[in-house]
Each structure stands twice: as C-alpha cells, then as structure tokens.
Amino acid sequence: MPQFESYGLKGGVWRGRLTDPKGPPARVVLVQHGEVLAEARLSETGEAEWRVEVDLPAQALGDGIQTLLLKTDSGEGGTDSTAGGHVLDRLTLMAGRMLDDDMTAEILALRAELELVKRELRRLATRDTAG
Structure with missing residues (x-):
C-alpha cells in the first residue's frame, strides 16, 4: 500500500514523499468533490520513493472550508477520478x-x-x- 508523507503547502504547491514497494502509481491526482483538479508531478528520489508536487489551481480556493484529496488513480487523464484509487492524504483549506x-x-x-x-x-x- 502506498504511503505519503506531506511536507506541507508553500507557494501554492503541495509537496511530499510517496513510498510504495510495488512501484509508482499510474498517476497521482488532486481531487475536489470527485473532480480531478490537477495531476501531480512525480520525481524518483530513491528505490520505491518519489517526490510528489502538485500545484493548487485557483478553482480550489474559495470562501469557507475546502477539502482536497491527493490520491492515486489508474485513470488515463480526464476530469473524473476513478473509484479504485487510494487516498494518500487530505488538505483542508479555510479562507x-x-x-x-x-x-x-x-x-x-x-x-x-x-x-x-x-x-x-x-x-x-x-x-x-x-x-
């Protein structure tokens, strides 16, 4: 099972480290209300370890409390997140x-x-x- 360690949000970019002995997922996506907002960039940093960076798009921000999910996804692009993905972490924004x-x-x-x-x-x- 993939493990994610969040390094936090800075300058509109959410960063962290992903480890998975099975190898990298097909893609890692940022999801809000079931819709894919952005695709994360993965950079290999070691054996079974990747740096994850995803830009928070402007549509993710709004008044009130917003919850964003970072999840693995076997989809091939598009705006819908597949049901079979694994949630790596949650980011809650309040503004x-x-x-x-x-x-x-x-x-x-x-x-x-x-x-x-x-x-x-x-x-x-x-x-x-x-x-």
Missing part, C-alpha cells in the same frame, strides 16, 4: 468571509452545549444535596 460566519456559528453552538451541560450539572448537584 474568506464565510469562514468568519462558520466560526461564529460553531462558537454559538458550543456555547449552547456548554449552557446545557452547566444546567444539568446544577440540577444534579441540587438533587444530590436535597436527598
């Missing part, structure tokens, strides 16, 4: 004004849950002291 709204909603939900927990703890505490 834009919608992110502020997403975070605010998440904080409000957490506050509501905390208030519920506090209320239940108070109820349990008063029940234990009354009995």
Whole structure:
C-alpha cells in the first residue's frame, strides 16, 4: 500500500514523499468533490520513493472550508477520478468571509452545549444535596 508523507503547502504547491514497494502509481491526482483538479508531478528520489508536487489551481480556493484529496488513480487523464484509487492524504483549506460566519456559528453552538451541560450539572448537584 502506498504511503505519503506531506511536507506541507508553500507557494501554492503541495509537496511530499510517496513510498510504495510495488512501484509508482499510474498517476497521482488532486481531487475536489470527485473532480480531478490537477495531476501531480512525480520525481524518483530513491528505490520505491518519489517526490510528489502538485500545484493548487485557483478553482480550489474559495470562501469557507475546502477539502482536497491527493490520491492515486489508474485513470488515463480526464476530469473524473476513478473509484479504485487510494487516498494518500487530505488538505483542508479555510479562507474568506464565510469562514468568519462558520466560526461564529460553531462558537454559538458550543456555547449552547456548554449552557446545557452547566444546567444539568446544577440540577444534579441540587438533587444530590436535597436527598
């Protein structure tokens, strides 16, 4: 099974190292919502080891939270990812004004849950002291 070690994202390029004793995959692709956005470049660095570099295209960026998959693919090009590929890693990008709204909603939900927990703890505490 192929193993991927991510070196992170810098300058719009996601880099890492791929190892697979079976040899290189037919291709490594960047996928978002099942659509292939870009094909990675593989450079052999050793026995059963390759440097992987893939450029993040502009259409991958947008307001809110975006999840990109780096996966092996036996396809021969095109915009659809084959179902038989192996997901190597995930990259989550957060950006834009919608992110502020997403975070605010998440904080409000957490506050509501905390208030519920506090209320239940108070109820349990008063029940234990009354009995």
